[in-house]
Amino acid sequence: MNGPHSSGPSTEAAFQPLVDALLVGDHKLAAAVAQHLIEQGCSREQVVTDGLEHAMGLLDDKCTVESFNLLEIMLVGRAVSAVVRVLYPDGYAPTEGRATFVIATLEGDVHDLGKNIVRMVLAGKGFRVVDLGRDCPVDDLVGAAQREGAAAVLVSGLISPVVSQVRKLRPALRACGLAHVPVVAGGAALKQLRPEALDVDYVAENAFDGAHYLERHVSGAPTT
């Protein structure tokens, strides 16, 4: 079933094979179809909007807090990454994504499965995500936010020692003149705490929930 679509039935039909390949998580097929679309004269922006974002929207509708199949999402994520590599072999340039976010797991935390999913979901929604990896010092994350002109700073935290580091983020951002940049947290340890307890703007239940918040934030819609 297709959701409401802006670009008319003919485009929808043209992009359906890409959406299908993405949703079944076939990264090789998705990359090949994207390549074909580009060769047919589609713009990269169109492939992102009518292909990636459309597929992500459908996946998003399926993934509630109760029904969340990690493996399925990882496969779609891998297919999204493969398409992004076809479109932008060097990654989205700062001017190309809908907005730029920086993301990391903080020092001492090696869990990165969740962070990687968030990165893939946001890339699928057309955002540029600068991933600083795991075991990342707070200062490096803040430095990257400044350098990349990030619209938000994202942290994923699975173990408790990172809680105190998360609390240092906002003061560190403020010290760099980035007081206006929101901080969004997620991951098994952080989501047990409330935003006030972490001194962040939002604590996401899962990747899609976080993405909704960020989409509202970027579009200037009310975030609460």
Add this chain to the structure above:
Amino acid sequence: MNSLERILRATRLEPVDRTPLVPQLFGHAAVCAGLSLRDYLHDGEALAHAQIRARERYRTDAVFAFLDFGVEAEALGAQLSFGDDRYPDVVGCVLGADDDPARLRLPEPASAGRMPVCLRALRTMRQRLGDSALVAGAVAGPMTASAQLYGIENALFLAIDDPPRLAAALDFSTRLAIRYGLAQLDAGAHAVIVFDPAASPAVVPPGFFREFLAPRLGRVLAALRGGGAAFTWLNIAGPTAGILDCYAHIGADVATFDYYLSAAEASRLLPRTCLAGNLKSLDFLDAAPDVVKREARGLVAAFGGRGGFLLSSGCEIPPEAAAGNIAAMAAALNED
């Protein structure tokens, strides 16, 4: 009734004088002893003494020779990065996404990586404690070990892209857990806990667990039992409601359950298995001692009629946990 007897009776669902206190205190023992985690994880003698001191301090019924989830991969040649106050990270995986696990050889626990640290700790703890308290070893289960060999993402993608290869990695990891576990029993462990966090439904679907992991975990537990373990113990953190019922078929005498499940739910899924749990790890950091005490008393009460319960946390108690919160859990028992 000494600590070991108390635990053994609980594992058989027999009456006990009080609920056994078996919190998952690993790295916290280092903090109590003023050791860096780095030193604790490299020196079996130091680990043993720190564990014994932590047991005395909180009056628990067990000590653990659990190091970290890098031990198995390191013994096979993976490169780890250590910190003073954090657990290590695998920085160089043993297997690339396209590598065949057939090229791996089982390590020799007496000499490979830090496996000797664990064995040394077990020997010392058993010498010191004899049969007065539980001396527990620990191995990584097949999914976690495979995830550490390939990197967790690559391991998960193999499940789709090349199931026979993942099966081969899981089989190798099964033999690895058995060999390392048997060496721990030889060194003096009464029992060896099988930790398999990557087998959690937080990571793999329950259907995958039943088909690919349950049979292999069953093989590990059977081998440990055959090797003289006093009982078997399966420890998987996270939301395990969808898999807990199979632990009985897998052959687990003790099953850890995390805070995602209630005591009633866990008992319903495993009516004849000793359960260990399920205080929230994070509460040991942030909650007030009264909260921990209330939760602990609630658990003891919930299992009162049934027995077969070890008061514990659902996952590791963080190294930097507040001592007052751990003491509060112990106090909940003393006031019975």
